[in-house]
Amino acid sequence: MEAIDIGLWGVPLAMLGGAIRVSTPFIFVSLGEAITESSGRINLGLEGTLVFGAMSAYAVAVMTGSPWLGLLAAAVAGLCFGLFHGWICKFPKVNDIAIGIALMLFGTGLAFFFGKPFIQPSAPDLPAIPFGAWSDIPQVQAALNVNVLFLIGAALAAFLWWAFRNTRIGLIVRVVGDSADAARAMGLDPNTVRLLATGVGGALAGIGGAYLSLYYPGSWTERISSGQGLMAVALVIFARWNPLGCFAAALLFGGAGALGPALQSVGVTQGYYLFYAAPYILTLVIMIATSSPSRTLAGAPGELSITK
Amino acid sequence: MTEAVSGTDVRAILDARGYRTALEWIARRAEAFVIPLAALVAGMLLFSLFIAMVGKSPVQLYETMWRGGFGSWFSIQNSLSRGAPLLLAALCVALPARLGLVVIGGEGAIVLGGVAAAAIGVALNGAPSFLVILLMGVGGVAAGGIWIGAVGALRHYRAVNETISSLLMAYIAIALMNHLVEGPLRDPASLNKPSTQPLADIYRVGNIPGMEVHWGLVVGILACVLSWLLIEKTRWGFAARIAGGNVRAAQVQGLAVGPLIVGFTALAGGFAGLAGMLEVAAVQGSANGSLAAGYGYTGILVAFLARHNPLAIIPVAFLLGGIDASGGLIQRRMDLPDATVLVLQGMLFIVILFSETFYGRFKLFNPDLWQRPDSLKGTV
Numbered sequence: 001m002e003a004i005d006i007g008l009w010g011v012p013l014a015m016l017g018g019a020i021r022v023s024t025p026f027i028f029v030s031l032g033e034a035i036t037e038s039s040g041r042i043n044l045g046l047e048g049t050l051v052f053g054a055m056s057a058y059a060v061a062v063m064t065g066s067p068w069l070g071l072l073a074a075a076v077a078g079l080c081f082g083l084f085h086g087w088i089c090k091f092p093k094v095n096d097i098a099i100g101i102a103l104m105l106f107g108t109g110l111a112f113f114f115g116k117p118f119i120q121p122s123a124p125d126l127p128a129i130p131f132g133a134w135s136d137i138p139q140v141q142a143a144l145n146v147n148v149l150f151l152i153g154a155a156l157a158a159f160l161w162w163a164f165r166n167t168r169i170g171l172i173v174r175v176v177g178d179s180a181d182a183a184r185a186m187g188l189d190p191n192t193v194r195l196l197a198t199g200v201g202g203a204l205a206g207i208g209g210a211y212l213s214l215y216y217p218g219s220w221t222e223r224i225s226s227g228q229g230l231m232a233v234a235l236v237i238f239a240r241w242n243p244l245g246c247f248a249a250a251l252l253f254g255g256a257g258a259l260g261p262a263l264q265s266v267g268v269t270q271g272y273y274l275f276y277a278a279p280y281i282l283t284l285v286i287m288i289a290t291s292s293p294s295r296t297l298a299g300a301p302g303e304l305s306i307t308k
Numbered sequence: 309m310t311e312a313v314s315g316t317d318v319r320a321i322l323d324a325r326g327y328r329t330a331l332e333w334i335a336r337r338a339e340a341f342v343i344p345l346a347a348l349v350a351g352m353l354l355f356s357l358f359i360a361m362v363g364k365s366p367v368q369l370y371e372t373m374w375r376g377g378f379g380s381w382f383s384i385q386n387s388l389s390r391g392a393p394l395l396l397a398a399l400c401v402a403l404p405a406r407l408g409l410v411v412i413g414g415e416g417a418i419v420l421g422g423v424a425a426a427a428i429g430v431a432l433n434g435a436p437s438f439l440v441i442l443l444m445g446v447g448g449v450a451a452g453g454i455w456i457g458a459v460g461a462l463r464h465y466r467a468v469n470e471t472i473s474s475l476l477m478a479y480i481a482i483a484l485m486n487h488l489v490e491g492p493l494r495d496p497a498s499l500n501k502p503s504t505q506p507l508a509d510i511y512r513v514g515n516i517p518g519m520e521v522h523w524g525l526v527v528g529i530l531a532c533v534l535s536w537l538l539i540e541k542t543r544w545g546f547a548a549r550i551a552g553g554n555v556r557a558a559q560v561q562g563l564a565v566g567p568l569i570v571g572f573t574a575l576a577g578g579f580a581g582l583a584g585m586l587e588v589a590a591v592q593g594s595a596n597g598s599l600a601a602g603y604g605y606t607g608i609l610v611a612f613l614a615r616h617n618p619l620a621i622i623p624v625a626f627l628l629g630g631i632d633a634s635g636g637l638i639q640r641r642m643d644l645p646d647a648t649v650l651v652l653q654g655m656l657f658i659v660i661l662f663s664e665t666f667y668g669r670f671k672l673f674n675p676d677l678w679q680r681p682d683s684l685k686g687t688v
Contacts, residue, residue, distance in 0.1 A: 044471065088658070091665040097410055097471055098661050101608060106654025112647030227479050234472050273490060277483035280476045287476075293467040 017143025018258020026250035029232035032204030039197035040303030044100025047229030048107020053209025074210035082202020086195035177301030339673035347663035376634025391629025395528030396583035397607025413474030415604025416481030417452030421581025426595035452581020460573025
């Protein structure tokens with residue numbers, strides 16, 4: 001593949017490709033967080049889960065030679081982190097936001113601790129499907145090389161959107177999130193529902209981490225996540241706890257994250273670090289624009305501590 | 309309480325009451341010491357288990373940690389040096405916490421405070437040293453104060469969650485520092501590690517006489533004491549504690565909650581910015597990537613461990629500084645990764661937060677539960 005000069009068209013094309021590549025972890029973490037938050041609890045520790053998921057996926061893939069086993073390991077590790085968060089938060093006076101911060105530090109520390117020997121060896125990648133094979137232009141081919149996890153994430157978003165409205169489990173999660181008292185009156189145990197919702201959320205965050213280390217950027221380093229897990233939490237608020245909104249917002253964030261590298265690929269290197277800050281600035285601006293001091297956010301689960 | 313009581317009865321009742329209040333006072337204070345201490349011990353035991361599971365000796369680990377952190381005058385000075393920025397970083401968490409805010413992005417204020425101080429120090433090269441150092445301090449405080457003050461303002465006036473916004477702003481601050489240090493403020497002579505131009509020696513903050521610890525330690529302790537006085541002894545501190553308990557109630561009382569929140573968060577950020585200025589002026593000598601060394605994140609742990617009490621921050625920062633300082637020795641002597649200290653910190657943090665659930669639950673510490681008929685239990 002030799003690069004053909006397509007001039008400034010390279011920027012939107014690289015951003016599209018980048019959006020698809022960069023957004024996948026956002027999709028998984030935000031869908032997981034949407035489930036957790038819908039049950040009325042917030043898990044800020046998903047940043048740590050993401051990093052630990054990335055490390056465990058990479059380690060298992062190196063040792064077994066199978067990226068899918070790595071993915072499974074990341075999901076199981078994420079599930080454990082999520083269940084732990086869910087369990088510890090059920091005790092009275094234990095603050096779920098603070099526990100999230102603690103788990104963020106703990107998960108990151110644990111990932112660095114066990115990940116040290118895996119910085120050198122290389123693991124097999126997760127497969128991608130070349131949707132751009134019809135084109136002769138290598139840039140188009142590169143942009144449309146879509147990883148299977150992106151497609152799974154898109155399908156999952158649509159499924160969750162449907163399931164929240166139409167299934168018994170979806171309704172149970174939403175009732176618990178809106179009013180623990182109402183849920184108890186219905187004979188549901190809010191703590192159990194939240195425990196499971198946090199566990200599933202953690203598992204999805206772990207998968208998001210596996211994508212980072214097994215596909216893009218595709219290796220395990222201690223700098224693999226720079227706040228993606230946390231941005232995903234903000235993204236859920238922006239998406240109003242709607243799984244389809246999470247998917248769209250993840251694409252937007254992915255595009256912002258791809259801005260710096262896209263500009264660099266066409267030779268714009270001035271202020272590289274400022275472009276690097278684009279997704280954080282975008283998140284902040286969106287949070288400022290969508291928050292309001294006078295009313296609670298539309299669609300916010302009533303029991304959620306972060307929007308009160 | 310209408311039945312008549314004789315004089316001797318009254319005295320007996322008063323004596324008994326006085327005795328009980330003193331005891332109650334002790335009991336309630338004891339809780340604030342015993343529970344965190346027990347949590348600390350429990351966390352260290354859990355960590356021993358972890359270390360044993362990865363096939364190392366916990367005894368050797370704690371021995372090494374003691375030697376690296378507190379075992380000799382040299383290591384104590386090292387711990388004090390590491391603890392100095394933690395004092396200020398922890399205040400950045402503890403002061404907003406008094407208003408009920410969880411601000412975790414102190415790292416951003418540290419980084420920008422350091423960059424501002426370095427820029428001022430280089431720009432004013434040639435001016436009298438006391439003036440330059442003073443202005444560097446002012447610049448550090450202003451940069452950090454604006455950064456975290458903005459988080460407070462966004463919280464109050466736009467209802468933007470302060471936990472997330474402060475962390476996002478920390479990432480933005482680090483990107484801004486990288487931009488400035490790699491671009492406009494870069495010293496062309498710094499090849500491998502991009503830095504701003506080095507400060508002239510006369511603008512460096514030196515060591516406390518007779519010690520290998522810089523003056524930042526004194527500044528940090530002073531800041532903690534002043535913060536304690538502010539919270540406990542002034543009407544602003546009193547107002548902040550009311551607002552932290554219940555914002556609505558504070559507003560009904562006519563307290564200006566907005567300025568209070570912005571003022572407290574700006575002061576908190578100012579302290580973190582000062583930590584950055586001291587990192588530049590006393591340790592690094594220029595602004596560079598080492599400013600984002602994680603003091604902001606360890607500061608969160610220090611503040612929570614101290615239960616957001618500025619005076620308690622002083623010993624806790626020294627303890628955590630010691631753990632930090634011993635990290636290198638643990639790595640070399642026991643062949644453990646450098647992240648070992650991070651794992652310990654994370655575990656301690658979780659156990660400390662978990663211990664919150666025990667406050668008020670033990671009969672020993674809770675006079676309300678003393679000598680009560682079983683029939684009355686649970687009525688309060």
